[in-house]
Amino acid sequence: MNMNRSKIKILVAKPGLDGHDRGARVLCRFFRDSGYEVIYTGLHKTAEEVANAALQEDVDVLGMSFLSGAHESYVPKILNLLKNNGVDLNEIVILVGGTIPEEHFKRLIDLGVDGVFIPGVPLNEISDFIDLKIKEKRDKSEAQHYFVGTKLIQKNPV
Amino acid sequence: MIRTEKNIMNKKDWEEEYVKYKERKDHFKTLSGINVDRLYTPEDITDVDYNEDIGYPGVYPFTRGPYPTMYRGRIWTYRMFSGFGLAEDTNKRWHMLLKNGETGLSTAFDFPTLMGRDSDDPLAIGEVGKCGVAIDTFEDFKRLFEGIRTDEVSSSFTINPPAAIIYGMYNALADVQGVDRKILRGTIQNDMLKEFHAQNTLVLPPRPSLKIIGDIFEFGVDVNPKFNLISISGYHIREAGSTAVQELAFTLADGMAYVVLAKERGIDLNKLGPQLSFFFNSHNDFFEEVAKFRAARRIWARFMREEMGTTNPEAWKLKFHTQTAGCSLTAQQPLNNIVRTTLQAFAAVLGGTQSLHTNSFDEAWALPSDEAARVALRTQQIIAYESNVANTIDPLAGSYFVENLTRRIEEKALEYIDYIKEMGDGNILEGEFIGIDQEYFIKEIGDSAYKDQRNVEKRERIVVGVNEFVLEDEKLTVPLLQINEEELRDIQVKRIEQIKERRDTKEVESSLEEIQAAADEDKNIMPPIIRAIKALATEGEIMGVLKNVYGIWSKPTLL
Amino acid sequence: MMVEEIIDGIKNKDIRSLARAISWIEKEKDEGIELIKNLHHYQKENTHIIGITGFTGVGKSTLLSRIIERYRSMGKTVGVIAIDPSSPFTGGALLGDRLRLSMWTDPGVFYRSVSNRGRMGGLSRMIGDIITTMSVFGFDKIIIETVGAGQSEVDVIKIVDTSVVVLMPGMGDRVQFAKAGILEIADIFVVNKSDLVGADRVRQFLEEMLNFKTSEKRDSMQEEWKIPIIMTIGESNNLKGIDELVEKIDEHFDYLIRIGRLKEIRKRRAKNEIEMLASDIMLRICKNHSSDLDEYASKVANKEIDHYTAAKKIVEKIMMENAISNTSRYT
Structure with missing residues (x-):
């Protein structure tokens, strides 16, 4: 890995009332041990709070964890707030993880999410994907990669 | 009889003779990391005395079970945790489950209810009725029990910071139905310590949270003598990533802390003891789980009798509910989850559980569909009626391996318990407070979770369908229960509005003031809470009073 | 985003601009230096x-x-x-x-x-x-x-x-x-x-x-x-x-x-910063003279000369060449 991960800032967020933070915590620790800068929002955050943290910290990656199904309400809301505050969503890598039904994958990607991860995806695949997307966004490269469920897919722009 | 050249007289002889055979791995370990030998013999249980340590079902120290007949007398309770949508949706599912042979109700509340917030709270967005049923006022609660008599079923409520409110609602419901509060049966989870350690349903700071639990104990031993006033839970500790040993140790330590709390409040432990219940996880490592359940009963009995000096044998018995491990379910090849759940349920039954929830195979994806919930219930019925394992009591007793493992787990759990006690200078309740303040529990559990995740990635722990035996191009589709959250929220918000218009505002305000006064003056908050419930104060309003008095608590985010 | 845009944003209390400016500084980007140069007098x-x-x-x-x-x-x-x-x-x-x-x-x-x-x-x-x-x-x-x-x-x-x-x-x-x-x-x-x-x-x-x-x-x-x-x-x-x-x-x-101590403190802070930047520049220039550096290093290793004298000589040489311009991005 040639990328200097220490210059990549990741916000791991737990929006909503769901208190299951095992995954989020394991992930934060893994990110730190892999050399990234990580900020964890802690539990029970509103959409406004998450968006504000991402905005003020000017993060490179925004990862959101949901185990209660609340992603349907929170993801569009948070992404809209970011946009309204002048954040170019193409500049940040947006990830969603947790118990996300497959029927929702496409909807999330259409909203501007880059990767949807379900339980069981090895952590290394998540960090590899982050590095790939950071490079892709920085180079503004043509090929677009997405992560859906357990798989990396490539999509050329239409 | 086959004879080897050497006369094998003990385990050492045998190992010396046969150790040359190559094995699959260098070390075999339980899921908790306890070493497992290739063979167990009578030599491995010399530190176990049959009468003293194992004994008989229904006889101290109850290693073989709390009751003399166990499942020969009555099959365990099928207690399927369920709840979603509005009160009337859950009520419908309950009637379906009861018709299908379920024997006890168990309520899943949605996140706003669990956190003591109303459906019109800004943080409730996206969550109303989603992971459980939405309850804002006593009106919702009555709808939940439409057509169900509180003197006929036993009802369990998974609720913690607002436990006093929901518990109060059940008592209020009994009053409305004309049922004597003294005969109410059921369980209120009411276990805040594990929330601080693992489950994170956090509202009030630790000491006030425990004060309220003390109030519930004090109220319940007199008013509802047949009701379990707490469900001391290891389930969530395990789900947060602990090992089996940590689950057992922290759960029992929590239980001991509650007993010390009750003692300090002057509550009669002989009366309270039988009203304490436990709730464990059943994970994949079959024998380790069975050993864990057996060790739990032994440690608890000795604590209650020898350390706390109770004289009522009913107070010595550890009785527990089990749920199969949600964290073991995989999103990949979801039907495999039926097999996992079966094995876990089987361990719980051989461990002597009093009631059981079996997970549905689709739960790694979403809330269970009707079909998945039914298969889960049928799993229990097949174990109960087709496998014949319920025909004799504690059939694994006497297994050299299981008795040895029970002992090892007991030892390791006691080490943790002693450490927690030491943190509090000999007082385990203070040890819990200090451990929470220093994030001891969070760190211990977090370390285990991280280690386990790394083990899965290094394929030191095999998860079928995830890191081995993976299906290429698997189509991940399961039928899902669809919930239209926005619609539910609208309905609930309107209901709150209407209730606030028509209720007696003066009575609401005066009852809320009474709660505040009771909290300020360190009096029992249960009676004024029941008054406020009947006056149709919302859950959020009552919780708001408590937050004002006691302040709020949030979990530290540094890991 | 351009430096001017960000500066305007900061002056107009735009959070996004402030956040980005800090990232430039944090990540030691050239834009960060450009920013400070154009911004410091608005403090x-x-x-x-x-x-x-x-x-x-x-x-x-x-x-x-x-x-x-x-x-x-x-x-x-x-x-x-x-x-x-x-x-x-x-x-x-x-x-x-x-x-x-x-x-x-x-x-x-x-x-x-x-x-x-x-x-x-x-x-x-x-x-x-x-x-x-x-x-x-x-x-x-x-x-x-x-x-x-x-x-x-x-x-x-x-x-x-x-x-x-x-x-x-x-x-x-x-x-x-x-x-x-x-x-x-x-x-x-x-x-x-x-x-x-x-x-x-x-x-x-x-x-x-x-x-x-x-x-x-x-x-x-x-x-x-x-x-x-x-x-x-x-x-x-x-x-x-x-x-x-x-x-x-x-x-x-x-x-x-x-x-009147506040001015003193601000001055002390500035002095510190200048010292650090100046030594940074010197270090860079010194490293740019790699052949001289090599030569003196060999001499010190061969015990022909001590390292104090060597360092002094290099600095003297650099100053003589008056090479300060065009060698550092800080100038």
Whole structure:
């Protein structure tokens, strides 16, 4: 890995009332041990709070964890707030993880999410994907990669 | 009889003779990391005395079970945790489950209810009725029990910071139905310590949270003598990533802390003891789980009798509910989850559980569909009626391996318990407070979770369908229960509005003031809470009073 | 985004622009230098820079939230820079125990976490640049939160106007604090969690230390700042000492202005920065003379010449060549 991960800032967020933070915590620790800068929002955050943290910290990656199904309400809301505050969503890598039904994958990607991860995806695949997307966004490269469920897919722009 | 050249007289002889055979791995370990030998013999249980340590079902120290007949007398309770949508949706599912042979109700509340917030709270967005049923006022609660008599079923409520409110609602419901509060049966989870350690349903700071639990104990031993006033839970500790040993140790330590709390409040432990219940996880490592359940009963009995000096044998018995491990379910090849759940349920039954929830195979994806919930219930019925394992009591007793493992787990759990006690200078309740303040529990559990995740990635722990035996191009589709959250929220918000218009505002305000006064003056908050419930104060309003008095608590985010 | 755009944004209080500007500084991008060059003269005159230092566990985040709450109730805006340690092994860092809920969406509060990673002498310079940027944005108070571990963080505390050091009972960290030199640079001491056993012992220890210090420099003519020790509790149901603390912090600032010390402090900060940048430039130029460097290195290795003389000769040579222009991106 040639990328200097220490210059990549990741916000791991737990929006909503769901208190299951095992995954989020394991992930934060893994990110730190892999050399990234990580900020964890802690539990029970509103959409406004998450968006504000991402905005003020000017993060490179925004990862959101949901185990209660609340992603349907929170993801569009948070992404809209970011946009309204002048954040170019193409500049940040947006990830969603947790118990996300497959029927929702496409909807999330259409909203501007880059990767949807379900339980069981090895952590290394998540960090590899982050590095790939950071490079892709920085180079503004043509090929677009997405992560859906357990798989990396490539999509050329239409 | 086959004879080897050497006369094998003990385990050492045998190992010396046969150790040359190559094995699959260098070390075999339980899921908790306890070493497992290739063979167990009578030599491995010399530190176990049959009468003293194992004994008989229904006889101290109850290693073989709390009751003399166990499942020969009555099959365990099928207690399927369920709840979603509005009160009337859950009520419908309950009637379906009861018709299908379920024997006890168990309520899943949605996140706003669990956190003591109303459906019109800004943080409730996206969550109303989603992971459980939405309850804002006593009106919702009555709808939940439409057509169900509180003197006929036993009802369990998974609720913690607002436990006093929901518990109060059940008592209020009994009053409305004309049922004597003294005969109410059921369980209120009411276990805040594990929330601080693992489950994170956090509202009030630790000491006030425990004060309220003390109030519930004090109220319940007199008013509802047949009701379990707490469900001391290891389930969530395990789900947060602990090992089996940590689950057992922290759960029992929590239980001991509650007993010390009750003692300090002057509550009669002989009366309270039988009203304490436990709730464990059943994970994949079959024998380790069975050993864990057996060790739990032994440690608890000795604590209650020898350390706390109770004289009522009913107070010595550890009785527990089990749920199969949600964290073991995989999103990949979801039907495999039926097999996992079966094995876990089987361990719980051989461990002597009093009631059981079996997970549905689709739960790694979403809330269970009707079909998945039914298969889960049928799993229990097949174990109960087709496998014949319920025909004799504690059939694994006497297994050299299981008795040895029970002992090892007991030892390791006691080490943790002693450490927690030491943190509090000999007082385990203070040890819990200090451990929470220093994030001891969070760190211990977090370390285990991280280690386990790394083990899965290094394929030191095999998860079928995830890191081995993976299906290429698997189509991940399961039928899902669809919930239209926005619609539910609208309905609930309107209901709150209407209730606030028509209720007696003066009575609401005066009852809320009474709660505040009771909290300020360190009096029992249960009676004024029941008054406020009947006056149709919302859950959020009552919780708001408590937050004002006691302040709020949030979990530290540094890991 | 272009530098001019960002500068305009900052002047117009656009959060997104401020956040991006800080990233440039943090990531040591050329845009960051460009930014400071074009921005520094817009700095507000009376921005109060406050340092809050204390080890993990003393309840710093909670206390910080309380202080901000107090300032907000007084109508002041607050910018926070929270410095967190990075792992010496992986370089990774876990940042920020971010503030209490209510502040996350308060437009009068800006919170930014920064890692102290691998920036030996450079951390204080980087923080200095961030302070400059935040000052232009217009915060009344800029608070730097740090655990004060290691020299680089102590250097950061040295650039603030008012330094608050937070301790708590039972930490047993006397020695560590003394070693890190933090006790020396406190303008205000706080004993937090003062309801715990041993709080009085900590206060006593501090009083003794302060008595010793004042007796050392009694002859000074200038008006003396009497370092206060404030006992606090940050937990919401049991608040104590917060108003007093905030009063003292502001009193200290008034004192600095009254005796003309604020200008001195700003000058000292600038001097520090110039020194560091200058030595950076020299180092770069020196490294650009790799053939000379090689030559002298061989001579030192062969015992023909000592390294003191060698260094002096190289510098003399560089100065003779007058090579300072066009060699560094800092010029």
